[in-house]
Amino acid sequence: MTAAFLGTRRALGAARARPLRILILGGTRFIGVYMTELALKRGHIVTLFNRGETNPQLFPKLEKLKGDRDGQIDALRDRQWDVVIDDSGFVPRHVRLTAQLLAPNVRQYLFVSSVSVYASFATAPDEESPVGKLADESVEKVDENTYGPLKALCEQAAEAALPGRVTVLRPGYIVGPNDNSDRFTYWPVRAARGGDMLAPDGPGDVIQYVDVRDLARFTLGVLENHVVGTFNVVSPPGQFTMGDLVSASISCASALAKPNSPPRAVWVPVEFLQQHNVVLATDMPIWNAPIGPDAAFAKVSVVRALQAGLTIRAIKDTVCDTLAWHLGRPAPERFTLQAGIDPAREHEVLVAWHAAAAPRPQ
Numbered sequence: 563m564t565a566a567f568l569g570t571r572r573a574l575g576a577a578r579a580r581p582l583r584i585l586i587l588g589g590t591r592f593i594g595v596y597m598t599e600l601a602l603k604r605g606h607i608v609t610l611f612n613r614g615e616t617n618p619q620l621f622p623k624l625e626k627l628k629g630d631r632d633g634q635i636d637a638l639r640d641r642q643w644d645v646v647i648d649d650s651g652f653v654p655r656h657v658r659l660t661a662q663l664l665a666p667n668v669r670q671y672l673f674v675s676s677v678s679v680y681a682s683f684a685t686a687p688d689e690e691s692p693v694g695k696l697a698d699e700s701v702e703k704v705d706e707n708t709y710g711p712l713k714a715l716c717e718q719a720a721e722a723a724l725p726g727r728v729t730v731l732r733p734g735y736i737v738g739p740n741d742n743s744d745r746f747t748y749w750p751v752r753a754a755r756g757g758d759m760l761a762p763d764g765p766g767d768v769i770q771y772v773d774v775r776d777l778a779r780f781t782l783g784v785l786e787n788h789v790v791g792t793f794n795v796v797s798p799p800g801q802f803t804m805g806d807l808v809s810a811s812i813s814c815a816s817a818l819a820k821p822n823s824p825p826r827a828v829w830v831p832v833e834f835l836q837q838h839n840v841v842l843a844t845d846m847p848i849w850n851a852p853i854g855p856d857a858a859f860a861k862v863s864v865v866r867a868l869q870a871g872l873t874i875r876a877i878k879d880t881v882c883d884t885l886a887w888h889l890g891r892p893a894p895e896r897f898t899l900q901a902g903i904d905p906a907r908e909h910e911v912l913v914a915w916h917a918a919a920a921p922r923p924q
Contacts, residue, residue, distance in 0.1 A: 661723035748902030756821030765805025
């Protein structure tokens with residue numbers, strides 16, 4: 563029985579009675595905000611460490627330590643906490659610096675990583691699957707090619723500093739209210755515009771994601787129960803499909819935005835999308851083509867996390883809450899999304915598809 567499995571079984575027990583002293587490295591952007599709020603709701607004592615540049619008005623009553631992961635971490639010296647949540651580590655050197663400094667004075671270090679660490683998605687990965695590697699491990703530029711391997715090195719840096727005391731969470735797409743990546747948000751927002759909406763491949767294609775609130779709940783649960791090990795944190799393979807997402811988006815948009823023209827999904831095959839230069843990963847966000855080298859990207863195993871208490875809320879709850887939040891955003895953010903196909907390009911592709919699919923005269 564592995565140490566990780568033993569830790570998983572412990573997660574099913576009762577939470578610790580006394581409040582935890584929690585240090586959050588970050589805490590004022592998206593996932594960090596939800597983790598901070600939930601920790602406070604559960605009665606824990608929270609300290610935030612960050613540069614003080616992102617949403618500094620949040621949590622005015624909390625202790626806030628100012629510094630920078632890039633070597634300016636003296637504010638953490640000679641302080642004691644029970645646990646650390648590192649949701650801002652992208653470069654191994656930064657994680658190494660903080661983990662080594664804090665190691666003598668904390669019980670547990672939780673690092674928020676990513677499923678992008680895996681070297682291959684040709685088949686469904688689990689937590690024991692090989693991770694990606696960099697030819698030059700001194701590289702610190704974070705881009706689409708280095709992000710996953712750098713996260714893997716961050717995990718290793720944390721474990722080297724605190725052997726046997728690290729919890730690694732590997733979420734997939736993190737979605738929900740306040741997600742300014744707009745990847746998941748695009749779908750209910752597109753439905754709110756009404757009319758024919760371009761949808762990729764077919765409604766049966768599986769997707770995986772995790773609502774930020776479910777990620778926060780799982781995070782606090784493993785810390786309260788002193789669970790160590792590595793966990794993929796996404797919805798179970800096959801629980802949700804693109805059809806579920808589009809259907810929920812249409813339902814929520816109809817209720818909340820009341821578009822003049824009812825939204826209707828037009829499902830277009832992958833091959834046609836590629837022929838018309840639709841950039842699958844960004845124009846059709848959240849969805850991944852079920853063919854090619856990343857065919858199993860939405861089939862990541864989450865058995866270990868489910869055993870440790872991960873729960874996933876209904877897709878309609880996430881979609882409706884996300885759209886409700888979006889409708890209250892400032893106008894520039896509402897009308898300029900960071901993901902999803904441009905409306906003019908979408909129209910061009912739909913016109914081409916309808917022409918190609920129309921019956922030919924005899």
